[in-house]
Every structure is written in C-alpha cells, then in structure tokens.
Amino acid sequence: MSTPAERYAAARTAAQHPQTQAFAARQKFDLDPFQIEACQSLEDGRSVLVAAPTGAGKTIVGEFAIHLAMQSGSDKAFYTTPMKALSNQKFRELVDVYGPDQVGLLTGDTNINGNARIVVMTTEVLRNMLYADSDALRGLRYVVMDEVHYLADRFRGPVWEEVILHLPQNVRLISLSATVSNAEEFGDWLDTVRGDTDVIVSETRPVPLEQHVLVRDDLLPLFDDRAGIATAQVNQELFRIRSFTGSRYDDNRRAQEYRSERHAGRQAQRPPRGGRRPVRAANARRVERMDRPDVVQLLERSNLLPAIFFIFSRVGCDAAVQQVRRSGIRLTSPQERDEIREIVTERTRSLQDEDLDVLGFWEWRDNLERGVASHHAGLLPAFKEVVEELFQRKLVKVVFATETLALGINMPARTVVLEKMEKFNGEARVAITSGEYTQLTGRAGRRGIDVEGHAVVQWTEGMDPQAVAALASRRTYPLNSSFRPTYNMAVNLLDRFGRSQAREILESSFAQFQADRAVVGLAKKVKDAEESLAGYLKSMQCEHGDFMDYAAIRRELSDLEKKNRRDAGGPRAVREKRLRKIQSLRNRMQRHGCHNCPDREAHARWAERYFRLKRDTDRLRKQIENRTGTVARIFDRVIDVLQVVGYIEGEGDDLALTEAGRTMRRIYGERDLLVAESLRQHLWRNLDAPSLAAMASCLVYEPRRDEQNAGERGLPRGAFRIAYDATIRLWAELDEIEHEYSLPRTEPLAPGLAAAMHSWARGAALDRVLIDADMAAGDFVRWAKQTIDLLDQLSIVSEDDELARTARRALDGVRRGIVAYAGV
Numbered sequence: 001m002s003t004p005a006e007r008y009a010a011a012r013t014a015a016q017h018p019q020t021q022a023f024a025a026r027q028k029f030d031l032d033p034f035q036i037e038a039c040q041s042l043e044d045g046r047s048v049l050v051a052a053p054t055g056a057g058k059t060i061v062g063e064f065a066i067h068l069a070m071q072s073g074s075d076k077a078f079y080t081t082p083m084k085a086l087s088n089q090k091f092r093e094l095v096d097v098y099g100p101d102q103v104g105l106l107t108g109d110t111n112i113n114g115n116a117r118i119v120v121m122t123t124e125v126l127r128n129m130l131y132a133d134s135d136a137l138r139g140l141r142y143v144v145m146d147e148v149h150y151l152a153d154r155f156r157g158p159v160w161e162e163v164i165l166h167l168p169q170n171v172r173l174i175s176l177s178a179t180v181s182n183a184e185e186f187g188d189w190l191d192t193v194r195g196d197t198d199v200i201v202s203e204t205r206p207v208p209l210e211q212h213v214l215v216r217d218d219l220l221p222l223f224d225d226r227a228g229i230a231t232a233q234v235n236q237e238l239f240r241i242r243s244f245t246g247s248r249y250d251d252n253r254r255a256q257e258y259r260s261e262r263h264a265g266r267q268a269q270r271p272p273r274g275g276r277r278p279v280r281a282a283n284a285r286r287v288e289r290m291d292r293p294d295v296v297q298l299l300e301r302s303n304l305l306p307a308i309f310f311i312f313s314r315v316g317c318d319a320a321v322q323q324v325r326r327s328g329i330r331l332t333s334p335q336e337r338d339e340i341r342e343i344v345t346e347r348t349r350s351l352q353d354e355d356l357d358v359l360g361f362w363e364w365r366d367n368l369e370r371g372v373a374s375h376h377a378g379l380l381p382a383f384k385e386v387v388e389e390l391f392q393r394k395l396v397k398v399v400f401a402t403e404t405l406a407l408g409i410n411m412p413a414r415t416v417v418l419e420k421m422e423k424f425n426g427e428a429r430v431a432i433t434s435g436e437y438t439q440l441t442g443r444a445g446r447r448g449i450d451v452e453g454h455a456v457v458q459w460t461e462g463m464d465p466q467a468v469a470a471l472a473s474r475r476t477y478p479l480n481s482s483f484r485p486t487y488n489m490a491v492n493l494l495d496r497f498g499r500s501q502a503r504e505i506l507e508s509s510f511a512q513f514q515a516d517r518a519v520v521g522l523a524k525k526v527k528d529a530e531e532s533l534a535g536y537l538k539s540m541q542c543e544h545g546d547f548m549d550y551a552a553i554r555r556e557l558s559d560l561e562k563k564n565r566r567d568a569g570g571p572r573a574v575r576e577k578r579l580r581k582i583q584s585l586r587n588r589m590q591r592h593g594c595h596n597c598p599d600r601e602a603h604a605r606w607a608e609r610y611f612r613l614k615r616d617t618d619r620l621r622k623q624i625e626n627r628t629g630t631v632a633r634i635f636d637r638v639i640d641v642l643q644v645v646g647y648i649e650g651e652g653d654d655l656a657l658t659e660a661g662r663t664m665r666r667i668y669g670e671r672d673l674l675v676a677e678s679l680r681q682h683l684w685r686n687l688d689a690p691s692l693a694a695m696a697s698c699l700v701y702e703p704r705r706d707e708q709n710a711g712e713r714g715l716p717r718g719a720f721r722i723a724y725d726a727t728i729r730l731w732a733e734l735d736e737i738e739h740e741y742s743l744p745r746t747e748p749l750a751p752g753l754a755a756a757m758h759s760w761a762r763g764a765a766l767d768r769v770l771i772d773a774d775m776a777a778g779d780f781v782r783w784a785k786q787t788i789d790l791l792d793q794l795s796i797v798s799e800d801d802e803l804a805r806t807a808r809r810a811l812d813g814v815r816r817g818i819v820a821y822a823g824v
Contacts, residue, residue, distance in 0.1 A: 017043045023067050029448055032057065034202035038174075039064045041198040042142075047173040049148075049190055051183040052202040054442025055412055055453075058176040059090075062144035063097075065174045066118055070098065075141035080123045080163070082150040084108070085384070089410060090146070091120040109785050109815075123150075127159050128668060130166045131492045140171055148175040149479050151510065155670070157482035161509050162489065165193060178439065179203060180479040189513040207445030208452045211472050214417075215241055215459040217290060217298060222457070222469055238465035289458060292320050293327035296372075296398055299415055300331065304454055305397045307415040310440050312402060312423035314776070317374040320400040324372045331371030331397040340369050340395050347386045355818055358767040359383070359777055371397040377404055378776030382821045403440060415454040416444040421468065434470070435477030483511035484744075485635040488672045490642060491657055491664045499639070499653045503632040512631045529617040536610035540603040545593030551607035553592065557585040637741045644737055645677065666797045669790065671699050671746055674731055679798055683726045689809035691720040693761035693787060694754040696794070696810070698724065700786040701750045714755040714772070724751070753783055760784070761813035777818060784819045 015021075020039040024031045031039070038048045038061040052058050062079060069077035079094070081087045084107040091105040091112075104116035106125045113119075115136060123145070129136060143163075151160040167173065173194050177183065179201070187199030211222035215238075224233045290298065292309070299307050311317050332340065344365050348356065356362075359380055367373060373387045373396050390396040391411050399411070403423070418440065422431050432440075445453020457468055485506060493502035506512070540547045560582050567575065589595055597603065639655070642648045647661035657665075664676040678684060684695055694716055715721060731748055738745050756773035766777075773780050788811055795807035 019043050019068060019071065020064070023064050027060070029057075031060065032202070032204070032206060034200050034204075035060050038198070038200045041200070042068060042172065042174065045172070045196070047175075047190065047194050047197040049175040049177065049183065049187045049197060049199045050202075051177045051179050051200070053179050053205050054439060055445060055447065056202060056204070056206055057447065059146065062146060062174050062176060063094075065142040065144055065172065066094070066098075069117065069142050070102070072141075074117075074139050076117050076119070076136075076139045077142040077144070078126060078140060079118070079120045079144045079146065080126050081120070081146045082123060082153075082156065084110075084122060085381070085388075086146065087120050087122055088385070089388075094118055094120065108789050123159050123163060124156075124668070127162050127166075130163065131496075131665065137168070140168070142172050142174060143167060144174040144176065146176050147178070149177045149180055152480050152482055154482050158484060158486070158489075161481065161483045161511070164190070165505055165509065167194075169195065173197070177479070178435075178442075180477060182478050185514070185517065186479055186510065189510045192513070193508050205442075205445065205453075206447050207450050209441060209444055210452050210454045211441075211469075212454060212456045213238055213459055213463075213465065213468070214290070214295065214298075214456050217294070219298075219302065219456065222465070222472060234465050234469045241459075242463065242465065289460070291327075292323045293329055295417065295458070296324055296329060296331075299417075299456075300397075304415040304456075305331065306391065306394060306413045307398050307417055308411070308413045308443055309398065309400045309417045309419065310403060311400055311419055314374075314376040314378045314402060317376050317400040317402060321367050321372055321374045324398070325367055325370065329370065329372070332369060332395065336371070336395050337369040339393075340390060341365065343390060343393075343395075344368060344386055347389070348382060350821060351382065351818065355766045358765075358770065359818075368396060371395070373399050375399050375401040375404075376778070377402065377782070378778045380777045380818055380821075381781055382818070384778070403436065411443065412446045413443055413453075414446060414450050415456060416441050417456045417458065419458050420460060421457065421463070421471070431467075432471070433477065437471040438477075441472075481509065481511035481514055483509045483631065485631065485638050486672060487638060487642060487647075487676075488664060488668055490635060490638045491647060491661045493635075494639070494648065494655060495657050495662070495665060499655050503635060506631045506635050507629060509631050512629075515630055526617055526620050529613055529620070533610060533613055533617065536606050536613070540606040540610065542594045542597050542599070542603055544597045547594050547597075547603050547607065550589070550592045550594040551604065551611070553585055553589045554604065554607075555611060557582065557589060560585065634743070637743050641673075641737055641741050641743065644741075645673070645734070647676070663797050663799070667793055669700065669793075673734060674727070674746065675699060675790070675793075677730060677734065678727055679794070679800075679803075681726075681730065682800065683730065684723050685800060685803055686719045687723055687806065688719070689806050689813050690758045690761035691716055691723070692794075692803075692806050693791065693810040693814050694720060694758040695723060695727070696787045696790045697753045697757040697783065698727075698749040698751050700790055701753045701783055702747075703750045703752045715751055716755065716758045720754075720758070724749070724754075756780070757784070757787060757814070760819075761810055763813070763816075766817060781819050784814050788814055788819075 017040045020036060020043050023039065024036065034050065034052060035057060038050050041048045042061070042065055048061065050058050050061050066077045066079065069075040079090055081090060087105060087107050088110075091103060094103045098118060100113070102116055102118055104113035104119040105111075106114050106119060106121040108122060108125060117139075119136070126143070145160065145163070148160060151157045164173065173190065175186075175190065177186075180186065183201050184199055187197055191197040212219045213222055213235075214220075220237060221235050222238070224235045295309075296305075296307075299305050309320060311320060348361070351361075364373075364383060368386070368390060373390070375384060375387050379387075387396060387399065388411055391399055391413075399413075418437075422429050424430075441453075441455040444455050455472070457463075490502075493505060497505065537548070540551070542550075560578060564575065564578055564582065567578075594600060594603070639648060642661065643655075647658055647664060648655050649658055650656050660676060660680050663679065664672060667675050669675065684692060687695060715724065728749060731746070735745050735748075753773055753775075756769050759772055760769045770777060770780060791807045791811040791814070795804045795811065798804040798807065
C-alpha cells in the first residue's frame with residue numbers, strides 16, 4: 001500500500017499531465033503504470049520506446065500520441081505497422097474513434113484518404129515518402145512504429161532503421177516492441193539519433209498466464225504452485241511420468257502415488273499394487289495423445305474456450321479442421337450460427353460465385369458455423385479477415401493456426417495450445433525458441449474478460465519438462481540489427497546528402513551502434529592486454545642485451561626445427577636450405593649477449609607469455625578494424641558498383657547521380673539494380689501486358705526450397721522468352737560485378753510463377769491459374785500483389801511511355817477478382 005507521501009507525489013504528477021488524465025479517463029480499463037509513464041513522457045515532449053509482453057496494451061501509447069496530435073489544429077500522426085493486415089485492422093479501429101474523414105490508409109495496394117491528419121501505413125510506404133520528400137510529411141508531429149522489433153527481420157528490417165534515421169528531428173517517435181532483452185541498448189541508440197527518448201519496459205502481463213502440460217486427458221500444471229512463483233520449480237509429477245511411462249497410464253499413476261507418499265515423508269511399507277516398484281520397461285509404450293476433437297471437447301468442458309491451436313504446418317491446420325468437422329462437434333448456438341452466416345455473406349459479397357466454388361467456400365462457411373476455422377498464409381486474405389473478425393466477436397471458438405497469427409494481429413484467446421515444441425524451418429526440424437514460445441503463448445488471456453490465460457503444451461514422447469519450463473521462464477530475446485545499404489538507399493542518400501554526410505548517417509545506424517558497442521568491449525580487452533604486455537617486457541629485461549631480440553631468434557629457430565622434423569621426407573634441396581638457416585640461427589643465438597645470462601630461462605618464460613598474448617591481442621585489433629565503420633565500408637562498395645555500371649559519376653566525395661541513377665531512386669525491392677538496368681537497356685520494350693506481368697513475377701517471386709531447381713517449363717514463348725533470356729544474361733553480368741566488389745550476390749530470377757501470372761493477366765479462370773501455379777489462393781494473392789507493386793513502379797519510373805502504358809495495363813489485368821478484394 002502506498003504512503004501518503006507517495007500518493008501526494010502521484011497526484012502532483014497527474015496534475016502536471018492533464019492530457020494523460022483526460023485520455024486515461026476515456027479508456028475501458030484503468031491504465032497500467034507503464035502506460036501512464038509512457039503517456040506522460042509523450043505529453044512532456046519526449047519520444048518513447050515501450051517494450052512489453054504481447055497483449056499488455058502497448059498500442060494505447062500509440063493511440064495517445066494520435067490523441068495529442070488531434071488536440072492541435074493541424075498536427076499529423078502516422079501509425080506504421082509491418083503488415084498490411086495489421087494496418088487494415090488499426091485503420092478500422094481509428095475510424096471508429098475519429099471518423100472516416102480524419103483517418104487514411106496507405107499500404108501500397110490501398111490508398112484511402114492519404115492526406116488525412118491520421119494515416120495508417122506500412123513502414124515501407126513511410127520510407128518511400130521520406131525519400132520522395134512527400135508533401136504529406138508537412139505538419140507531421142508523431143510517428144508510431146508498431147512491432148518495431150521487426151527491425152531484426154533479415155529482409156525487411158533495414159526499412160525501420162531508414163525511417164528512424166530520416167524522420168525530421170521535430171517528429172516524436174513512439175516505438176512499440178515485444179519484450180526484448182536489450183531494450184536499453186536499443187533505447188540508447190534511439191536517444192542518440194532521435195534525441196530525448198525514454199525507455200519504458202514492462203515484464204508484467206495484464207492477464208496472468210497459467211502453464212499446463214496435457215498428458216493424455218489430464219491438464220497438469222507445468223510449475224509446482226506449492227514451491228512459490230519465485231522458484232518456478234517444475235512439477236515433479238511430469239518428471240515421474242517421463243521416467244515411468246509404461247504399457248498402461250494407470251500403472252504410471254500408481255507410480256506417482258507411491259512417489260508422492262515417499263516425498264510427503266510417509267515411508268511406504270510395501271510397493272504399490274502389483275508387487276513391484278514400477279520401472280520403465282524396455283518395450284514401454286508412449287502415453288497416447290488425445291485426438292484433436294477430444295482436446296477441443298476437453299477444453300470446452302473445462303471452460304477454456306476460445307482457443308488457438310498453433311500447428312506449424314498449413315496442411316496440418318486444414319487437416320485439424322477436417323478432423324473436428326468429421327467428429328460432428330458443434331461449438332455454436334443457433335443464434336450464433338445465424339450471426340456467422342450474416343457476417344460471412346456480407347464480407348464476401350464482392351467475390352464471384354465461380355471463385356467461391358474454387359476456394360471451397362461452402363465447406364469453409366459450414367466449418368465457421370460449427371465454430372471452427374484455420375488461419376494461415378495460404379488462406380485467401382478475405383477469408384482470413386472473416387476468421388479474425390468472428391474470433392474477436394467470440395463466435396468462432398477454435399482456430400488452428402500457423403505461427404504467423406502470433407505476429408501482431410489482435411486475436412487474443414482464453415487458451416493457446418502447442419501441439420509440438422519444434423517446427424520445420426525449411427531445412428530441418430528445430431526446437432522453437434524462447435522468443436517464439438513467448439510470442440505464441442502471449443495470445444492467451446483476454447483483458448477484461450479472463451482472470452488468467454492458459455498455455456497448454458501437449459505431451460510428446462521424449463519431452464523434457466525442464467526444457468519446456470526454461471522456454472516458459474525466459475521472456476526475452478535480443479534485438480539485433482539487420483541493416484545493410486542497398487542500391488536504392490545509396491542513390492537516395494547520395495542525392496539528398498552527398499557522400500560524406502551519407503556515410504555519417506550510415507555510421508549512426510543501429511547496426512553500427514551495436515558493432516561499436518562490441519568494439520568497446522574488445523578495446524578494453526586490448527587495453528588490459530597492453531598493460532600485461534608492458535609488464536612482461538619489464539620482467540624479461542636483461543642486463544646482458546636485448547632479450548626481445550634474443551627471444552625472436554629462439555622462436556624462429558624453434559619453428560624451423562619443428563618444420564624440419566615434420567618434413568623429414570621432403571625434397572632434399574629444400575631440407576638442406578632449411579638446415580643451413582637453422583645452423584645460422586644457432587650461431588646467432590650463441591653469440592647473443594643474453595645467451596649466457598644466468599636468468600635466461602626465466603626471461604624466456606616471460607617472453608613466451610609475451611608472444612602468446614601479443615598474438616591474441618593482434619587478433620583482437622583485427623576484429624576492431626573489421627567492425628569499425630563496417631556499414632560505411634559496405635556503402636562504399638555499393639557506390640563502387642553503381643559507378644561501374646554508370647549510375648553515379650564523379651570522383652571521391654564529388655559524386656552525382658546520372659539519369660539512370662535518378663530513375664533508381666524510385667525503384668524499391670530486392671532486385672532494384674537489375675530492374676533499373678533492364679529498363680535502361682530496354683530489355684522489356686516488346687512485351688505485351690500479360691508478358692510484362694509474368695516478367696515482374698519472376699523478379700518478386702521467392703520459390704520454396706523444393707522449387708529451387710525447378711526448370712523453365714511452361715514459360716510463355718516469343719517476346720517473353722527473348723526478354724527473359726536477356727534479363728538472365730544481365731543478372732549474370734551484375735552478379736559477377738557484385739562478386740568482384742565483395743557484395744552479397746542477388747538471387748537469380750525465379751520463373752516458377754510466370755506461366756500462371758501470364759494466364760491470370762490474360763483473364764484465365766481462377767481454378768486453372770491455381771493449378772498452374774500449384775499454390776494456395778492466399779499465396780497466389782500475396783505474390784500477385786507484390787507483382788502489382790513492381791508494375792506500379794515501372795509505370796511511374798519508365799522513360800519509355802509505351803512500356804509505362806503496358807505496365808498499367810498489366811497491373812489492371814492482375815488486379816481483378818480475388819486479387820482486387822479489399823477488406824477495409
């Protein structure tokens with residue numbers, strides 16, 4: 001309980017922050033201390049980094065920044081997210097609060113009210129606006145970066161750092177992150193590059209999480225509550241089950257009872273029934289796992305629905321829904337089923353009946369009416385949005401999902417079930433990390449509805465309860481920068497700032513900040529080593545001469561003698577030359593003044609320590625040299641390549657963009673240089689609209705690992721094949737240049753989707769296209785939208801008017817049917 005003095009101080013602080021008080025009073029829940037602290041920092045004019053668990057309510061802080069912007073007459077606030085689905089969801093939420101006139105949405109393929117005072121967007125859109133110095137930035141006061149820990153993402157992470165580095169200094173930044181172990185380090189960097197930034201970290205979940213292990217039909221606690229939360233002792237019963245799993249589970253229960261009696265101090269006079277103390281037989285069978293329908297019914301009986309089952313396989317998610325369907329389970333009332341059907345009909349009204357047939361709509365709707373659904377990247381975006389809405393409304397009770405559901409979408413459940421503690425990463429089955437475990441189980445517990453959330457791990461053969469407990473206990477994972485200069489970034493930086501200032505900007509990146517932090521540690525080691533080396537030099541001082549010189553002769557002689565012994569069978573001429581060298585060194589050593597020193601061997605031992613430590617110290621110095629200015633050195637190599645291919649001209653710091661370089665400023669993507677150079681060489685001039693769509697798909701598509709060696713069968717003929725071959729040759733030339741300048745090499749074109757995209761752009765039916773593509777509808781839509789993004793860039797930047805018109809026709813051909821659906 002707080003003291004009167006503490007209550008007085010809190011009242012004074014609250015009085016100094018009237019906006020925070022007014023905003024807090026309008027919320028459904030009382031704000032947590034970390035939320036209040038962050039809002040007060042913003043009201044004081046500071047930026048904030050808020051790191052807190054999933055579901056803790058970090059977004060409240062971002063919403064307060066928008067509230068502050070709207071209190072003025074003209075201030076703007078941008079809310080950025082890493083995914084279009086997140087942007088769509090936040091857009092709907094803000095429209096409900098501020099009305100459609102005040103809120104806009106920009107996600108690349110959606111442009112709604114882009115000049116509004118509140119705009120929700122993907123992070124890439126904001127990056128592009130900054131480089132283009134867009135008029136929409138005028139009056140910008142607050143930028144919320146939701147899920148800022150995406151900065152560690154290998155492919156998209158650099159965009160976050162670009163935005164942070166380039167935002168005007170008067171813009172306050174609200175960075176919202178999952179709980180990371182180095183939040184203070186990240187906050188220190190933000191403070192360095194953005195100024196006044198407060199770091200607010202909360203480890204507390206607003207809804208406590210109960211951890212369980214499902215062993216057959218028993219929900220056993222993972223931790224022993226009697227041991228106290230602070231000790232987090234693993235439930236000993238789980239270890240007994242692991243050790244005593246026999247042919248019948250009931251035998252194991254008797255074994256547990258026997259052990260429990262002993263543990264309680266009641267010495268058993270005889271073994272349990274059966275006459276023997278139970279042991280694990282060599283042919284013992286594993287504990288039978290419950291079927292999924294039985295697990296669903298167990299959770300329903302235990303009042304633990306709604307639940308999300310995380311299954312690390314799309315096929316597994318869909319199969320799980322079918323299992324529940326076949327069991328005849330219905331989790332909804334007649335009234336709920338009517339409401340589900342009404343929502344589904346409304347949300348899919350714009351989709352054509354023939355497409356709905358191809359997508360298995362009728363069975364999907366029937367599963368929803370049963371209260372069951374799957375959720376994964378292969379699902380049509382329209383279907384995913386419906387599942388999310390129905391789950392949020394508590395109409396769908398069970399969702400079988402891949403881990404993509406854990407990435408920010410607001411779909412909390414009462415219970416999260418993990419069927420396995422490992423997943424396939426594309427190459428092998430690997431254990432999930434503590435960060436992944438925290439992210440997944442973070443969905444459990446609905447604020448204002450549940451007293452606690454529940455995480456259920458299903459028992460598997462060979463499971464180690466201690467390993468599961470370790471994952472559940474470690475809440476944090478490190479945030480490491482993935483920043484690297486790209487060609488597009490280089491031309492934009494060079495055009496806006498010049499080479500010297502561009503290098504300074506890159507040297508202020510989080511990547512370099514982390515490298516420099518590591519250098520500080522290495523430099524301290526070098527400093528300590530240098531002090532030791534000075535001491536060794538003092539200890540080997542000899543009044544008979546320079547012992548350092550003498551020690552160097554001894555070391556060279558010793559090395560040659562060892563080499564001579566190893567190469568006993570080597571060429572005679574080489575051995576004789578080496579022997580002459582050895583004899584010469586022996587003579588020099590014997591004539592040296594230090595050779596006759598009575599303390600010679602003592603000095604020699606100090607010399608040996610000196611040389612070993614010097615070798616290690618030189619290695620540390622090399623590490624420091626390699627780390628210092630790493631990002632800027634990569635930038636220099638990127639500049640070198642751009643000069644070679646003619647996108648930059650000039651010498652030293654006096655560099656300028658050529659016409660091709662100015663075109664590249666507006667080309668974004670993994671293959672920016674290849675796209676720019678293909679345009680400059682007019683490789684795609686003779687393509688019609690479907691062929692250009694197919695070519696664009698080759699540049700954005702990333703094949704699955706099992707597709708990597710797929711051939712080029714089925715590719716469109718004629719002009720497309722000529723252009724494709726020319727583009728492949730160009731890629732090979734650029735690849736060699738990148739290799740020469742020690743830059744990461746760009747992946748080759750991926751034609752796996754070209755035939756299907758060509759057919760789709762020509763108007764082919766959905767069923768035919770999905771068969772040709774050999775992929776789920778959701779995957780096809782995702783790649784089609786990335787194809788649209790590139791075609792849109794081509795239509796804007798191409799100097800060839802005919803190609804620009806072709807790109808627009810291709811874009812219109814791809815953006816139809818299920819691809820054109822916009823959920824918002």
